[in-house]
Amino acid sequence: MDELISLYRERLKIVDGHLKEYNLNVPPEKKATNPFFITIPDDYGSYSNRIMIFGQETNGWCNECGNNSEYSNSLDKSIEIYRKFYLNGGINSYSGPFWNEFKRIRKAIQEHKNTVFLWNNVNKIGRIGKGNIKEINEIQFRYFQLIRDEIELLKPNVIVFLTGSDYDYFIENNFGKFKQTEISDSIWEISFNDDRLKSIKSFKTYHPNALYFKGKNRTVIPNLINEIKNACI
Structure with a gap:
Protein backbone atom coordinates (compact mmCIF):
# COMPACT_ATOMS: atom_id res chain seq x y z
CA MET A 1 0.00 0.00 0.00
CA ASP A 2 1.64 3.21 -1.22
CA GLU A 3 -0.05 5.37 1.42
CA LEU A 4 1.40 3.24 4.21
CA ILE A 5 4.92 3.44 2.79
CA SER A 6 4.56 7.22 2.42
CA LEU A 7 3.45 7.48 6.05
CA TYR A 8 6.46 5.50 7.21
CA ARG A 9 8.93 7.53 5.15
CA GLU A 10 7.47 10.77 6.45
CA ARG A 11 7.69 9.70 10.10
CA LEU A 12 11.18 8.23 9.70
CA LYS A 13 12.46 11.61 8.55
CA ILE A 14 11.19 13.10 11.81
CA VAL A 15 12.53 10.46 14.22
CA ASP A 16 15.76 9.53 12.41
CA GLY A 17 18.11 12.08 13.97
CA HIS A 18 16.73 11.54 17.48
CA LEU A 19 17.32 7.78 17.39
CA LYS A 20 20.80 8.15 15.95
CA GLU A 21 21.76 10.68 18.61
CA TYR A 22 20.36 8.49 21.38
CA ASN A 23 22.26 5.42 20.15
CA LEU A 24 25.55 7.30 20.13
CA ASN A 25 25.43 7.70 23.91
CA VAL A 26 24.30 4.32 25.28
CA PRO A 27 25.85 0.83 25.57
CA PRO A 28 24.93 -1.84 22.98
CA GLU A 29 22.24 -3.51 25.10
CA LYS A 30 20.34 -0.22 25.46
CA LYS A 31 20.44 0.90 21.85
CA ALA A 32 17.20 1.45 19.94
CA THR A 33 16.42 -1.14 17.32
CA ASN A 34 14.64 -0.64 14.00
CA PRO A 35 11.04 0.60 14.16
CA PHE A 36 8.35 -2.00 13.64
CA PHE A 37 6.75 -1.50 10.24
CA ILE A 38 3.99 -3.68 8.86
CA THR A 39 2.61 -4.41 5.41
CA ILE A 40 -0.46 -6.13 4.00
CA PRO A 41 -1.18 -9.03 1.64
CA ASP A 42 -2.08 -8.18 -1.96
CA ASP A 43 -5.68 -9.34 -1.47
CA TYR A 44 -6.20 -7.40 1.77
CA GLY A 45 -9.16 -5.44 0.40
CA SER A 46 -11.11 -8.59 -0.47
CA TYR A 47 -11.74 -9.59 3.17
CA SER A 48 -14.89 -8.56 4.98
CA ASN A 49 -13.14 -8.76 8.36
CA ARG A 50 -9.74 -7.21 9.06
CA ILE A 51 -8.36 -8.13 12.46
CA MET A 52 -5.27 -6.47 13.89
CA ILE A 53 -3.60 -8.23 16.81
CA PHE A 54 -1.17 -6.21 18.91
CA GLY A 55 1.71 -7.66 20.85
CA GLN A 56 4.01 -5.70 23.12
CA GLU A 57 7.29 -5.00 21.29
CA THR A 58 9.87 -6.68 19.11
CA ASN A 59 13.37 -6.31 20.50
CA GLY A 60 16.24 -6.64 18.08
CA TRP A 61 13.90 -6.22 15.10
CA CYS A 62 15.39 -6.58 11.62
CA ASN A 63 18.68 -8.23 12.50
CA GLU A 64 19.11 -8.56 8.74
CA CYS A 65 19.47 -4.78 8.60
CA GLY A 66 22.92 -5.27 10.12
CA ASN A 67 24.93 -4.09 13.13
CA ASN A 68 23.10 -6.38 15.57
CA SER A 69 19.72 -4.86 14.56
CA GLU A 70 20.71 -1.38 15.78
CA TYR A 71 18.52 1.34 14.27
CA SER A 72 19.60 1.90 10.67
CA ASN A 73 16.73 3.68 8.87
CA SER A 74 16.24 0.59 6.67
CA LEU A 75 12.56 0.92 5.84
CA ASP A 76 12.43 -1.28 2.75
CA LYS A 77 14.45 -4.04 4.37
CA SER A 78 12.35 -3.92 7.52
CA ILE A 79 9.11 -4.26 5.55
CA GLU A 80 10.54 -7.17 3.59
CA ILE A 81 11.46 -8.92 6.85
CA TYR A 82 7.87 -8.49 8.07
CA ARG A 83 6.54 -9.88 4.80
CA LYS A 84 8.86 -12.90 4.93
CA PHE A 85 8.37 -13.59 8.63
CA TYR A 86 4.65 -12.96 9.01
CA LEU A 87 2.87 -12.90 5.64
CA ASN A 88 4.94 -15.61 3.94
CA GLY A 89 4.83 -18.16 6.73
CA GLY A 90 8.00 -17.64 8.71
CA ILE A 91 5.98 -17.73 11.93
CA ASN A 92 5.01 -21.33 11.24
CA SER A 93 8.38 -22.46 12.57
CA TYR A 94 8.05 -20.35 15.74
CA SER A 95 6.58 -21.71 18.95
CA GLY A 96 6.21 -20.16 22.39
CA PRO A 97 3.20 -18.63 24.13
CA PHE A 98 2.66 -15.58 21.93
CA TRP A 99 2.85 -17.26 18.54
CA ASN A 100 1.10 -20.42 19.72
CA GLU A 101 -1.93 -18.41 20.82
CA PHE A 102 -1.80 -15.97 17.91
CA LYS A 103 -1.95 -18.86 15.43
CA ARG A 104 -4.61 -20.59 17.50
CA ILE A 105 -6.83 -17.49 17.36
CA ARG A 106 -6.23 -16.94 13.66
CA LYS A 107 -6.94 -20.54 12.69
CA ALA A 108 -10.16 -20.72 14.74
CA ILE A 109 -11.54 -17.47 13.29
CA GLN A 110 -10.55 -18.16 9.68
CA GLU A 111 -12.34 -21.51 9.78
CA HIS A 112 -15.66 -19.68 10.19
CA LYS A 113 -15.20 -16.10 8.99
CA ASN A 114 -13.83 -14.30 5.94
CA THR A 115 -10.89 -12.70 7.74
CA VAL A 116 -7.37 -11.39 7.29
CA PHE A 117 -5.08 -10.95 10.29
CA LEU A 118 -2.33 -8.39 10.74
CA TRP A 119 0.33 -8.44 13.44
CA ASN A 120 1.28 -5.14 15.05
CA ASN A 121 2.92 -3.92 18.27
CA VAL A 122 1.87 -1.22 20.74
CA ASN A 123 5.54 -0.34 21.20
CA LYS A 124 6.79 0.57 17.74
CA ILE A 125 10.45 1.10 18.70
CA GLY A 126 12.06 -1.57 20.83
CA ARG A 127 15.58 -1.98 22.11
CA ILE A 128 18.36 -4.47 21.51
CA GLY A 129 18.06 -5.74 25.10
CA LYS A 130 14.89 -7.03 26.73
CA GLY A 131 11.92 -4.86 27.66
CA ASN A 132 11.68 -1.14 26.96
CA ILE A 133 13.55 2.00 28.00
CA LYS A 134 12.06 5.29 29.16
CA GLU A 135 14.26 7.40 26.88
CA ILE A 136 13.32 5.41 23.76
CA TYR A 169 0.69 3.06 29.09
CA PHE A 170 1.61 2.37 25.45
CA ILE A 171 -2.00 1.92 24.42
CA GLU A 172 -2.98 5.29 25.88
CA ASN A 173 0.00 7.13 24.39
CA ASN A 174 -0.53 5.63 20.94
CA PHE A 175 -4.34 5.44 20.78
CA GLY A 176 -5.47 8.11 23.23
CA LYS A 177 -7.63 7.84 26.32
CA PHE A 178 -9.76 4.72 26.69
CA LYS A 179 -12.07 2.90 29.04
CA GLN A 180 -12.08 -0.84 29.60
CA THR A 181 -14.75 -3.18 30.91
CA GLU A 182 -14.07 -6.75 31.95
CA ILE A 183 -16.55 -8.87 29.99
CA SER A 184 -15.29 -12.25 31.19
CA ASP A 185 -12.38 -13.54 33.22
CA SER A 186 -9.23 -11.74 32.02
CA ILE A 187 -10.88 -10.30 28.89
CA TRP A 188 -11.65 -6.60 28.64
CA GLU A 189 -13.58 -4.68 26.00
CA ILE A 190 -11.87 -1.40 25.12
CA SER A 191 -13.71 1.82 24.28
CA PHE A 192 -11.57 4.65 22.85
CA ASN A 193 -12.35 8.35 23.14
CA ASP A 194 -10.97 9.07 19.67
CA ASP A 195 -13.89 9.29 17.23
CA ARG A 196 -11.83 7.49 14.56
CA LEU A 197 -11.58 4.41 16.77
CA LYS A 198 -15.06 4.23 18.29
CA SER A 199 -16.52 2.01 15.59
CA ILE A 200 -13.78 -0.63 15.99
CA LYS A 201 -14.55 -3.54 18.30
CA SER A 202 -11.53 -3.82 20.59
CA PHE A 203 -10.54 -6.44 23.15
CA LYS A 204 -7.63 -6.95 25.51
CA THR A 205 -6.27 -9.85 27.49
CA TYR A 206 -2.99 -10.70 29.16
CA HIS A 207 0.09 -11.44 27.12
CA PRO A 208 0.11 -15.21 26.46
CA ASN A 209 3.22 -15.60 28.64
CA ALA A 210 1.15 -14.36 31.58
CA LEU A 211 -1.82 -16.53 30.61
CA TYR A 212 0.44 -19.58 30.62
CA PHE A 213 1.90 -18.58 33.99
CA LYS A 214 -1.60 -18.12 35.43
CA GLY A 215 -2.79 -21.39 33.89
CA LYS A 216 -5.60 -19.56 32.09
CA ASN A 217 -4.80 -19.89 28.40
CA ARG A 218 -7.08 -22.93 27.97
CA THR A 219 -10.13 -20.96 29.08
CA VAL A 220 -9.34 -17.33 28.25
CA ILE A 221 -8.24 -17.85 24.64
CA PRO A 222 -11.38 -19.85 23.64
CA ASN A 223 -13.53 -17.14 25.26
CA LEU A 224 -11.59 -14.47 23.39
CA ILE A 225 -12.07 -16.37 20.13
CA ASN A 226 -15.83 -16.36 20.71
CA GLU A 227 -15.81 -12.60 21.34
CA ILE A 228 -13.89 -12.03 18.10
CA LYS A 229 -16.26 -14.25 16.14
CA ASN A 230 -19.25 -12.35 17.47
CA ALA A 231 -17.62 -9.06 16.48
CA CYS A 232 -17.02 -10.19 12.91
CA ILE A 233 -19.43 -9.55 10.08
Whole structure:
Protein backbone atom coordinates (compact mmCIF):
# COMPACT_ATOMS: atom_id res chain seq x y z
CA MET A 1 0.00 0.00 0.00
CA ASP A 2 1.64 3.21 -1.22
CA GLU A 3 -0.05 5.37 1.42
CA LEU A 4 1.40 3.24 4.21
CA ILE A 5 4.92 3.44 2.79
CA SER A 6 4.56 7.22 2.42
CA LEU A 7 3.45 7.48 6.05
CA TYR A 8 6.46 5.50 7.21
CA ARG A 9 8.93 7.53 5.15
CA GLU A 10 7.47 10.77 6.45
CA ARG A 11 7.69 9.70 10.10
CA LEU A 12 11.18 8.23 9.70
CA LYS A 13 12.46 11.61 8.55
CA ILE A 14 11.19 13.10 11.81
CA VAL A 15 12.53 10.46 14.22
CA ASP A 16 15.76 9.53 12.41
CA GLY A 17 18.11 12.08 13.97
CA HIS A 18 16.73 11.54 17.48
CA LEU A 19 17.32 7.78 17.39
CA LYS A 20 20.80 8.15 15.95
CA GLU A 21 21.76 10.68 18.61
CA TYR A 22 20.36 8.49 21.38
CA ASN A 23 22.26 5.42 20.15
CA LEU A 24 25.55 7.30 20.13
CA ASN A 25 25.43 7.70 23.91
CA VAL A 26 24.30 4.32 25.28
CA PRO A 27 25.85 0.83 25.57
CA PRO A 28 24.93 -1.84 22.98
CA GLU A 29 22.24 -3.51 25.10
CA LYS A 30 20.34 -0.22 25.46
CA LYS A 31 20.44 0.90 21.85
CA ALA A 32 17.20 1.45 19.94
CA THR A 33 16.42 -1.14 17.32
CA ASN A 34 14.64 -0.64 14.00
CA PRO A 35 11.04 0.60 14.16
CA PHE A 36 8.35 -2.00 13.64
CA PHE A 37 6.75 -1.50 10.24
CA ILE A 38 3.99 -3.68 8.86
CA THR A 39 2.61 -4.41 5.41
CA ILE A 40 -0.46 -6.13 4.00
CA PRO A 41 -1.18 -9.03 1.64
CA ASP A 42 -2.08 -8.18 -1.96
CA ASP A 43 -5.68 -9.34 -1.47
CA TYR A 44 -6.20 -7.40 1.77
CA GLY A 45 -9.16 -5.44 0.40
CA SER A 46 -11.11 -8.59 -0.47
CA TYR A 47 -11.74 -9.59 3.17
CA SER A 48 -14.89 -8.56 4.98
CA ASN A 49 -13.14 -8.76 8.36
CA ARG A 50 -9.74 -7.21 9.06
CA ILE A 51 -8.36 -8.13 12.46
CA MET A 52 -5.27 -6.47 13.89
CA ILE A 53 -3.60 -8.23 16.81
CA PHE A 54 -1.17 -6.21 18.91
CA GLY A 55 1.71 -7.66 20.85
CA GLN A 56 4.01 -5.70 23.12
CA GLU A 57 7.29 -5.00 21.29
CA THR A 58 9.87 -6.68 19.11
CA ASN A 59 13.37 -6.31 20.50
CA GLY A 60 16.24 -6.64 18.08
CA TRP A 61 13.90 -6.22 15.10
CA CYS A 62 15.39 -6.58 11.62
CA ASN A 63 18.68 -8.23 12.50
CA GLU A 64 19.11 -8.56 8.74
CA CYS A 65 19.47 -4.78 8.60
CA GLY A 66 22.92 -5.27 10.12
CA ASN A 67 24.93 -4.09 13.13
CA ASN A 68 23.10 -6.38 15.57
CA SER A 69 19.72 -4.86 14.56
CA GLU A 70 20.71 -1.38 15.78
CA TYR A 71 18.52 1.34 14.27
CA SER A 72 19.60 1.90 10.67
CA ASN A 73 16.73 3.68 8.87
CA SER A 74 16.24 0.59 6.67
CA LEU A 75 12.56 0.92 5.84
CA ASP A 76 12.43 -1.28 2.75
CA LYS A 77 14.45 -4.04 4.37
CA SER A 78 12.35 -3.92 7.52
CA ILE A 79 9.11 -4.26 5.55
CA GLU A 80 10.54 -7.17 3.59
CA ILE A 81 11.46 -8.92 6.85
CA TYR A 82 7.87 -8.49 8.07
CA ARG A 83 6.54 -9.88 4.80
CA LYS A 84 8.86 -12.90 4.93
CA PHE A 85 8.37 -13.59 8.63
CA TYR A 86 4.65 -12.96 9.01
CA LEU A 87 2.87 -12.90 5.64
CA ASN A 88 4.94 -15.61 3.94
CA GLY A 89 4.83 -18.16 6.73
CA GLY A 90 8.00 -17.64 8.71
CA ILE A 91 5.98 -17.73 11.93
CA ASN A 92 5.01 -21.33 11.24
CA SER A 93 8.38 -22.46 12.57
CA TYR A 94 8.05 -20.35 15.74
CA SER A 95 6.58 -21.71 18.95
CA GLY A 96 6.21 -20.16 22.39
CA PRO A 97 3.20 -18.63 24.13
CA PHE A 98 2.66 -15.58 21.93
CA TRP A 99 2.85 -17.26 18.54
CA ASN A 100 1.10 -20.42 19.72
CA GLU A 101 -1.93 -18.41 20.82
CA PHE A 102 -1.80 -15.97 17.91
CA LYS A 103 -1.95 -18.86 15.43
CA ARG A 104 -4.61 -20.59 17.50
CA ILE A 105 -6.83 -17.49 17.36
CA ARG A 106 -6.23 -16.94 13.66
CA LYS A 107 -6.94 -20.54 12.69
CA ALA A 108 -10.16 -20.72 14.74
CA ILE A 109 -11.54 -17.47 13.29
CA GLN A 110 -10.55 -18.16 9.68
CA GLU A 111 -12.34 -21.51 9.78
CA HIS A 112 -15.66 -19.68 10.19
CA LYS A 113 -15.20 -16.10 8.99
CA ASN A 114 -13.83 -14.30 5.94
CA THR A 115 -10.89 -12.70 7.74
CA VAL A 116 -7.37 -11.39 7.29
CA PHE A 117 -5.08 -10.95 10.29
CA LEU A 118 -2.33 -8.39 10.74
CA TRP A 119 0.33 -8.44 13.44
CA ASN A 120 1.28 -5.14 15.05
CA ASN A 121 2.92 -3.92 18.27
CA VAL A 122 1.87 -1.22 20.74
CA ASN A 123 5.54 -0.34 21.20
CA LYS A 124 6.79 0.57 17.74
CA ILE A 125 10.45 1.10 18.70
CA GLY A 126 12.06 -1.57 20.83
CA ARG A 127 15.58 -1.98 22.11
CA ILE A 128 18.36 -4.47 21.51
CA GLY A 129 18.06 -5.74 25.10
CA LYS A 130 14.89 -7.03 26.73
CA GLY A 131 11.92 -4.86 27.66
CA ASN A 132 11.68 -1.14 26.96
CA ILE A 133 13.55 2.00 28.00
CA LYS A 134 12.06 5.29 29.16
CA GLU A 135 14.26 7.40 26.88
CA ILE A 136 13.32 5.41 23.76
CA ASN A 137 9.67 5.50 24.77
CA GLU A 138 9.80 9.29 25.05
CA ILE A 139 11.36 9.59 21.58
CA GLN A 140 8.64 7.34 20.20
CA PHE A 141 5.74 9.18 21.80
CA ARG A 142 7.08 12.59 20.80
CA TYR A 143 8.38 11.94 17.29
CA PHE A 144 6.95 8.66 16.03
CA GLN A 145 3.20 8.56 16.58
CA LEU A 146 1.72 6.58 13.72
CA ILE A 147 -0.52 3.76 14.99
CA ARG A 148 -3.73 5.76 14.63
CA ASP A 149 -2.66 6.61 11.08
CA GLU A 150 -1.99 2.93 10.34
CA ILE A 151 -5.47 2.12 11.58
CA GLU A 152 -7.06 4.89 9.55
CA LEU A 153 -5.39 3.56 6.40
CA LEU A 154 -5.91 -0.17 7.02
CA LYS A 155 -9.39 0.08 8.55
CA PRO A 156 -9.47 -2.96 10.85
CA ASN A 157 -12.91 -3.69 12.25
CA VAL A 158 -11.54 -5.71 15.18
CA ILE A 159 -8.47 -4.97 17.32
CA VAL A 160 -7.07 -7.40 19.88
CA PHE A 161 -4.41 -6.53 22.45
CA LEU A 162 -2.38 -9.46 23.78
CA THR A 163 -0.54 -7.10 26.06
CA GLY A 164 -1.83 -7.13 29.63
CA SER A 165 -2.21 -4.12 31.93
CA ASP A 166 1.52 -3.30 32.01
CA TYR A 167 1.23 -1.96 28.46
CA ASP A 168 -1.83 0.22 28.99
CA TYR A 169 0.69 3.06 29.09
CA PHE A 170 1.61 2.37 25.45
CA ILE A 171 -2.00 1.92 24.42
CA GLU A 172 -2.98 5.29 25.88
CA ASN A 173 0.00 7.13 24.39
CA ASN A 174 -0.53 5.63 20.94
CA PHE A 175 -4.34 5.44 20.78
CA GLY A 176 -5.47 8.11 23.23
CA LYS A 177 -7.63 7.84 26.32
CA PHE A 178 -9.76 4.72 26.69
CA LYS A 179 -12.07 2.90 29.04
CA GLN A 180 -12.08 -0.84 29.60
CA THR A 181 -14.75 -3.18 30.91
CA GLU A 182 -14.07 -6.75 31.95
CA ILE A 183 -16.55 -8.87 29.99
CA SER A 184 -15.29 -12.25 31.19
CA ASP A 185 -12.38 -13.54 33.22
CA SER A 186 -9.23 -11.74 32.02
CA ILE A 187 -10.88 -10.30 28.89
CA TRP A 188 -11.65 -6.60 28.64
CA GLU A 189 -13.58 -4.68 26.00
CA ILE A 190 -11.87 -1.40 25.12
CA SER A 191 -13.71 1.82 24.28
CA PHE A 192 -11.57 4.65 22.85
CA ASN A 193 -12.35 8.35 23.14
CA ASP A 194 -10.97 9.07 19.67
CA ASP A 195 -13.89 9.29 17.23
CA ARG A 196 -11.83 7.49 14.56
CA LEU A 197 -11.58 4.41 16.77
CA LYS A 198 -15.06 4.23 18.29
CA SER A 199 -16.52 2.01 15.59
CA ILE A 200 -13.78 -0.63 15.99
CA LYS A 201 -14.55 -3.54 18.30
CA SER A 202 -11.53 -3.82 20.59
CA PHE A 203 -10.54 -6.44 23.15
CA LYS A 204 -7.63 -6.95 25.51
CA THR A 205 -6.27 -9.85 27.49
CA TYR A 206 -2.99 -10.70 29.16
CA HIS A 207 0.09 -11.44 27.12
CA PRO A 208 0.11 -15.21 26.46
CA ASN A 209 3.22 -15.60 28.64
CA ALA A 210 1.15 -14.36 31.58
CA LEU A 211 -1.82 -16.53 30.61
CA TYR A 212 0.44 -19.58 30.62
CA PHE A 213 1.90 -18.58 33.99
CA LYS A 214 -1.60 -18.12 35.43
CA GLY A 215 -2.79 -21.39 33.89
CA LYS A 216 -5.60 -19.56 32.09
CA ASN A 217 -4.80 -19.89 28.40
CA ARG A 218 -7.08 -22.93 27.97
CA THR A 219 -10.13 -20.96 29.08
CA VAL A 220 -9.34 -17.33 28.25
CA ILE A 221 -8.24 -17.85 24.64
CA PRO A 222 -11.38 -19.85 23.64
CA ASN A 223 -13.53 -17.14 25.26
CA LEU A 224 -11.59 -14.47 23.39
CA ILE A 225 -12.07 -16.37 20.13
CA ASN A 226 -15.83 -16.36 20.71
CA GLU A 227 -15.81 -12.60 21.34
CA ILE A 228 -13.89 -12.03 18.10
CA LYS A 229 -16.26 -14.25 16.14
CA ASN A 230 -19.25 -12.35 17.47
CA ALA A 231 -17.62 -9.06 16.48
CA CYS A 232 -17.02 -10.19 12.91
CA ILE A 233 -19.43 -9.55 10.08
